[in-house]
Amino acid sequence: MIEIDAVTKVYGEATVVDAVTATVPSGSVAAIVGTSGSGKSTLLRMINRLVDPTSGAVRIDGRDTREEPPHVLRRRIGYVIQGNGLFPHRTVAQNIATVPVLLDWDKRRIAARVDELLELFQLDPAEFRGRMPHELSGGQQQRVGVARGLAAGPNILLMDEPFGALDPIIRAKAQDDLAAIQKRLGTTIVLVTHDMEEAIGLGDAIGVMDEGRLLQFAPPEEIIARPASPFVERLVGAADRPFRLLSLARCGDLAGPSAASGPAIDADTSARDALADLLWSARDAAPVARDGVIVGSVTREALEAKAAGPR
Amino acid sequence: MSIGLAMRAAAAALLVAFLVAPQAFTFAFAPFAEGGAPAIYQQADMLDLALNHLALVAAAVGAATLLAVGLAILVTRPFGAEFLPLSRAIANIGQTFPPIAVLALTVPTLGFGAGPTLFALFLYGLLPIFENALTGLSTLRPAVREAALGVGMDAWQRLTRVELPLAAPTILAGVRLSVVISIATATIGSTVGASTLGEVIIAGLLSNNLAFILQGGLVVGAMAVLVSDGLTQLERLNGARPRGFRRGAPTGAGAPQGGRQGQGH
Secondary structure (H helix, E strand, O other), rough: EEEEEEEEEEEEOOEEEEEEEEEOOOOOEEEEOOOOOOOOHHHHHHOOOOOOOEEEEEEEEEEHEEEEEOOHHHOOOEEEEEEOOOOOOOOOHHHHHHHHHHOOOHHHHHHHHHHHHHHHHHOOOHHHOOOHHHOOHHHHHHHHHHHHHHHHOOOOOEEOOOOOOOOOOHHHHHHHHHHHHHHHHOEEEEEEEHHHHHHHHHHHEEEEEEEEEEEEOHHHHHHHHOOHHHHHHHOOOHHHHHHHHHHHHHHHHEEOOOOOOOOOOOOEEEEEHHHHHHHHHOOOEEEEEEEEEEEEEEEEEHHHHHHOOOO | OOOHHHHHHHHHHHHHHHOOHHHHHHHHHHHHHHOOOOOOOOOOHHHHHHHHHHHHHHHHHHHHHHHHHHHHHOOHHHHHHHHHHHHHHHHHHHOOOOHHHHHHHHHHOOOOHHHHHHHHHHHHHHHHHHHHHHHHHHOOHHHHHHHHHHHOOOHHHHHOOOHHHHHHHHHHHHHHHHHHHHHHHHHHHHOOOOOOOHHHHHHHHHHHHHHHHHHHHHHHHHHHHHHHHHHEEEEEEEEHHHHHHHHOOOOOOOOOOOOOOOOHH
16 A cells, blocks of 8 residues: 655745645556646656655555665565666566566576566567567567566556557557556556546546646546546546546446347447447447357447436 | 678787797888898887887776776766866866876876876876766666666666666777777887887987888887777677677577576676
């Protein structure tokens, strides 16, 4: 659990982060959204003390982060940045092994851990271990960057625009992979992004920052349905709201018993994609299949009801 | 590439042959020795002179490298940034002050012999190394610097594991420059009694013997070219490990360094 307690950062005259308080429960993903200069990166960097707060405190599992030297603290916290920041003079394996080496793991354990992570990120160890970072594609570099962040098995992973340098198709895949790995490892993630779509897709909670202040920190549904300020509403995008709400629901959860014809939709598909499917195929309902077995059907009516905001 | 290698080997062989048995080259230099003067310098062993010459350069550039890289490291740390102007000034003065004047000024304190030359070469070699080290250390990509901090390296680990290895090719280029300059400049050391190949040239000037001047100059020139060449190869080896890699595996199959997993250092 990360407790951010009235944290403020002042540079000269400018207050970059202004009395932010938030709690990120263990095993959850918090996405911090804001425009550039909103202080979101500074807030993130105060968690692993790359920036020291002017006032306030950050506690991890109840312990104040100032209790140990910053570099020791950082070895317990994974850190992934935009453009990955891989060490260009080190192989993929050496990059991933950075923190375990700093922690003095023995060689065999490190080698095993590197291979395990490469496999987790769908990179063949035999092929990729010895490669240099510049020999990888952008997507592969990004995966190695995340693998390095996770190498020593940290409870917490901080990510600063981790997908910013990727093209849209690879980005969507990288986001899905991250969500799957997070679910599997139970890592607490704080992710900074300027992309509301990404925040809604990955975050259990979304924090919206503007001019150093945390305007709202709440689950995505609430951010969409009840934005705390006009700025939050603008960031969510008024026209996109129903679709963002739909993207949070699985169509399997909206399926009813009625019969329908045509190609089935997988139960794990988001309600938004299911509606798109219905609109495109000009159907009022479609069968829903889980693991290839029809479990019911979803109607356009049910989807539209889900898309409606609070009244 | 193989032609270049052959030429290098031939030049090196010729140089070594001349240093070991200069008398064998009498035929080449005799035409330049007028009036029955000796064609080959014999007052000292040519090989000894060359080795002393190189040793002097190595000692001076070695010391200059230590100080220059040390200063560059100091001024790129947060606590040492204030010393940047001072360090620049020291390095600049070292470069602009003529070595011959340094000799004249230091002979009274250090006496005749290798001392003044060592000092002059040391001063003269500082600037290229310092400027290159400064460039190498201060142009680290921000994302890499951030990553080194973020993974939890302390200041020493960041310096030795990330900053210096990445700056090494640039630093080495500066060292090479200093070595070449020093090999040529070391000849003037013989005016104040240092044992260098300058002795041959000066003897030629004093006795008006073109053969001596030529052989002294040629040996110094050949050494400078060959040493510079060797250091360039070293730079390439060091800086291009990544690039050489791609050349090594054009099919994309099996990375040649695949066996080096995990061994951080």
